[in-house]
Amino acid sequence: MTKKILVLAGDGIGPEIVDEAVKVLNVVNDKYNLGLEYTEDTIGGAAIDKYGVPLADSTLATAKESDAVLLGAVGGPKWDTLERSIRPEKGLLKIRSELGLFANLRPAILYPQLANASSLKAEFVAGLDILIVRELTGGIYFGEPRGIRTLENGERQGYNTLPYRESEIERIARVGFEMAQLRNKKLCSVDKANVMESSQLWREIVTNMAKEYPDVELSHMYVDNAAMQLVRLPKQFDVMVTDNMFGDILSDEASMLTGSIGMLPSASLDANGKGMYEPSHGSAPDIAGKNMANPLATILSAAMMLRYTFKHAESANLIEKAVGLTLDKNLRTADIMSMGCDKVSTSEMGNAVVAEL
Amino acid sequence: MTKKILVLAGDGIGPEIVDEAVKVLNVVNDKYNLGLEYTEDTIGGAAIDKYGVPLADSTLATAKESDAVLLGAVGGPKWDTLERSIRPEKGLLKIRSELGLFANLRPAILYPQLANASSLKAEFVAGLDILIVRELTGGIYFGEPRGIRTLENGERQGYNTLPYRESEIERIARVGFEMAQLRNKKLCSVDKANVMESSQLWREIVTNMAKEYPDVELSHMYVDNAAMQLVRLPKQFDVMVTDNMFGDILSDEASMLTGSIGMLPSASLDANGKGMYEPSHGSAPDIAGKNMANPLATILSAAMMLRYTFKHAESANLIEKAVGLTLDKNLRTADIMSMGCDKVSTSEMGNAVVAEL
Ligand SMILES: CC(C)[C@H](C(=O)O)[C@@H](O)C(=O)O
Ligand SMILES: CC(C)[C@H](C(=O)O)[C@@H](O)C(=O)O
Numbered sequence: 001m002t003k004k005i006l007v008l009a010g011d012g013i014g015p016e017i018v019d020e021a022v023k024v025l026n027v028v029n030d031k032y033n034l035g036l037e038y039t040e041d042t043i044g045g046a047a048i049d050k051y052g053v054p055l056a057d058s059t060l061a062t063a064k065e066s067d068a069v070l071l072g073a074v075g076g077p078k079w080d081t082l083e084r085s086i087r088p089e090k091g092l093l094k095i096r097s098e099l100g101l102f103a104n105l106r107p108a109i110l111y112p113q114l115a116n117a118s119s120l121k122a123e124f125v126a127g128l129d130i131l132i133v134r135e136l137t138g139g140i141y142f143g144e145p146r147g148i149r150t151l152e153n154g155e156r157q158g159y160n161t162l163p164y165r166e167s168e169i170e171r172i173a174r175v176g177f178e179m180a181q182l183r184n185k186k187l188c189s190v191d192k193a194n195v196m197e198s199s200q201l202w203r204e205i206v207t208n209m210a211k212e213y214p215d216v217e218l219s220h221m222y223v224d225n226a227a228m229q230l231v232r233l234p235k236q237f238d239v240m241v242t243d244n245m246f247g248d249i250l251s252d253e254a255s256m257l258t259g260s261i262g263m264l265p266s267a268s269l270d271a272n273g274k275g276m277y278e279p280s281h282g283s284a285p286d287i288a289g290k291n292m293a294n295p296l297a298t299i300l301s302a303a304m305m306l307r308y309t310f311k312h313a314e315s316a317n318l319i320e321k322a323v324g325l326t327l328d329k330n331l332r333t334a335d336i337m338s339m340g341c342d343k344v345s346t347s348e349m350g351n352a353v354v355a356e357l
Numbered sequence: 358m359t360k361k362i363l364v365l366a367g368d369g370i371g372p373e374i375v376d377e378a379v380k381v382l383n384v385v386n387d388k389y390n391l392g393l394e395y396t397e398d399t400i401g402g403a404a405i406d407k408y409g410v411p412l413a414d415s416t417l418a419t420a421k422e423s424d425a426v427l428l429g430a431v432g433g434p435k436w437d438t439l440e441r442s443i444r445p446e447k448g449l450l451k452i453r454s455e456l457g458l459f460a461n462l463r464p465a466i467l468y469p470q471l472a473n474a475s476s477l478k479a480e481f482v483a484g485l486d487i488l489i490v491r492e493l494t495g496g497i498y499f500g501e502p503r504g505i506r507t508l509e510n511g512e513r514q515g516y517n518t519l520p521y522r523e524s525e526i527e528r529i530a531r532v533g534f535e536m537a538q539l540r541n542k543k544l545c546s547v548d549k550a551n552v553m554e555s556s557q558l559w560r561e562i563v564t565n566m567a568k569e570y571p572d573v574e575l576s577h578m579y580v581d582n583a584a585m586q587l588v589r590l591p592k593q594f595d596v597m598v599t600d601n602m603f604g605d606i607l608s609d610e611a612s613m614l615t616g617s618i619g620m621l622p623s624a625s626l627d628a629n630g631k632g633m634y635e636p637s638h639g640s641a642p643d644i645a646g647k648n649m650a651n652p653l654a655t656i657l658s659a660a661m662m663l664r665y666t667f668k669h670a671e672s673a674n675l676i677e678k679a680v681g682l683t684l685d686k687n688l689r690t691a692d693i694m695s696m697g698c699d700k701v702s703t704s705e706m707g708n709a710v711v712a713e714l
Pocket of ligand 2: 194195224446449450605
């Protein structure tokens with residue numbers, strides 16, 4: 001049975017880091033006879049240059065026929081002055097929505113070898129391992145009505161709508177509970193129920209669902225408090241589940257607690273296990289094409305693909321272990337370089353992981 | 358000319374900490390013959406107990422006739438099971454809205470004497486001094502339509518609206534620029550213009566206003582990046598201006614960078630200098646009535662009142678200096694206690710500040 005992967009390298013460092021992830025995938029593909037097959041296309045600024053839009057219909061059609069998408073990164077100054085509706089990010093939002101990728105998994109893991117990279121004191125972050133489950137296809141990102149209108153007095157008003165329906169909350173809450181079951185059985189649901197009705201429904205649904213998961217300890221936290229607690233005592237968290245906008249903010253905050261976002265993968269899943277996999281970091285246009293970028297987040301995203309879409313935990317574990325061994329050998333790209341280590345390029349880092357496999 | 362202050366002690370530790378702030382105000386009142394006059398009433402849970410609502414009409418009427426409000430804290434487990442519409446927080450939201458307190462100033466300052474309290478490494482936060490200017494009477498907190506409705510398929514949907522009109526953005530942006538002019542002349546406006554139209558209008562208005570403040574260096578940041586940058590390199594910021602919800606999240610995150618939110622005051626101002634002043638921390642029901650709470654945030658809020666509403670910088674500076682001297686003497690309440698210091702009670706701390714005045 002073949003497994004179809006659409007590779008969308010995108011912008012900036014995207015092509016370089018994706019190349020290394022594909023190298024790694026090829027090794028496990030051969031080793032375990034997985035039947036991985038690749039199609040290449042593009043998204044974001046590169047798609048604007050090629051097709052005139054940040055996500056071409058033909059690309060979307062290929063994505064729909066594929067089992068998984070491996071994405072590099074999107075965006076860069078070159079496209080920042082375009083009209084908003086055709087900027088690179090729109091391609092990302094569209095593919096998430098069109099593929100129904102409602103469950104965004106964003107781990108924030110501090111590798112022991114990189115403990116000093118954090119701006120937080122070691123005792124607060126050593127061993128940090130949080131999973132943020134972010135709702136990705138609903139809420140204020142996609143809510144209607146939205147726009148800029150002119151009021152009766154002639155002033156303009158910008159407005160957006162934040163809607164969540166029961167079924168949307170249920171399916172993402174379920175992912176939160178299930179992930180917690182696979183980990184330390186603690187789930188913290190984050191909302192702003194003291195102010196917003198959409199959060200009140202959110203809290204009600206999550207609370208009711210807890211009965212189905214008696215082994216999971218559920219707590220609720222307001223988003224402002226969550227933003228504080230992540231700084232104050234980040235290791236109190238295991239899995240956090242939250243809406244699209246809060247998840248955007250909190251997952252970035254949590255990732256920075258590790259001090260090394262060049263290490264953090266992400267997965268965006270639909271209801272049937274199809275997924276899009278991409279590093280949590282951006283396109284880093286300043287170092288693009290210089291063979292300097294850290295490919296590990298993308299390599300770890302490929303591992304998530306093997307685990308969540310292809311249900312092949314063995315190869316995923318193998319890749320994750322190889323990444324750890326590579327760090328043990330003190331090989332570091334520039335972003336995670338520290339004294340006494342050996343600085344390597346993007347491709348050298350990829351080759352080093354391959355060597356460990 | 359008398360200056361009317363409405364004192365709303367509220368819940369939890371509110372009464373204790375407000376008492377100390379009034380003690381301090383009395384000293385500068387005598388010293389400078391300021392003509393301060395107090396009226397006492399209550400808000401939040403205490404108001405629910407007394408009046409059946411978290412903000413009584415009579416209290417609101419008194420607030421409207423006053424020049425400034427000094428608030429302790431609201432909320433506590435006792436009222437957590439009440440119907441949402443009459444919980445303590447609603448009193449806070451109502452008084453902000455009814456008094457038109459659109460400009461919320463939240464400093465995040467790390468006192469050199471408390472440098473070790475932070476979970477961040479000292480080099481990242483030593484000397485931290487950020488001012489967050491949060492829009493407080495608009496956006497998704499108050500936007501209509503809102504509620505929970507039943508859709509055609511029988512599912513419920515919770516929904517909120519995030520509206521900002523030009524004049525609302527202009528007046529808060531102006532506060533941001535003016536505060537930056539009084540400080541290090543750097544203003545960072547935070548939005549999510551890559552996703553929301555309300556943010557696009559926000560960014561446009563702020564950008565246009567920059568022409569009026571050529572001495573201020575303006576930058577724009579997406580909220581997810583801002584949440585990261587606060588952790589990564591907090592001292593890059595001087596003044597940040599943002600909307601109600603983002604301001605709620607980022608100001609709490611920023612306050613926690615200092616490790617001592619028991620030290621952080623806040624001001625909420627209307628267009629004419631009337632203001633409500635309150636500590637940034639909560640009502641801490643667990644230590645209420647124990648004479649343990651840190652009164653310094655409330656005392657510093659009283660100093661902000663003198664500065665912003667009563668335009669009496671001299672007495673404000675004097676109080677701030679007295680707080681610094683008290684810390685220099687190694688006096689600490691339990692929340693900021695560290696080895697080698699002397700632990701003092703709420704009232705002892707208030708007395709110590711009075712002694713320095
Ligand atoms: C680029 C942007 C639209 C996107 C988002 O806000 O979702 C990004 O910040 C992310 O988190 O993947
Ligand atoms: C209590 C709550 C409604 C309030 C808010 O969200 O504004 C609080 O968090 C604050 O920041 O003052």
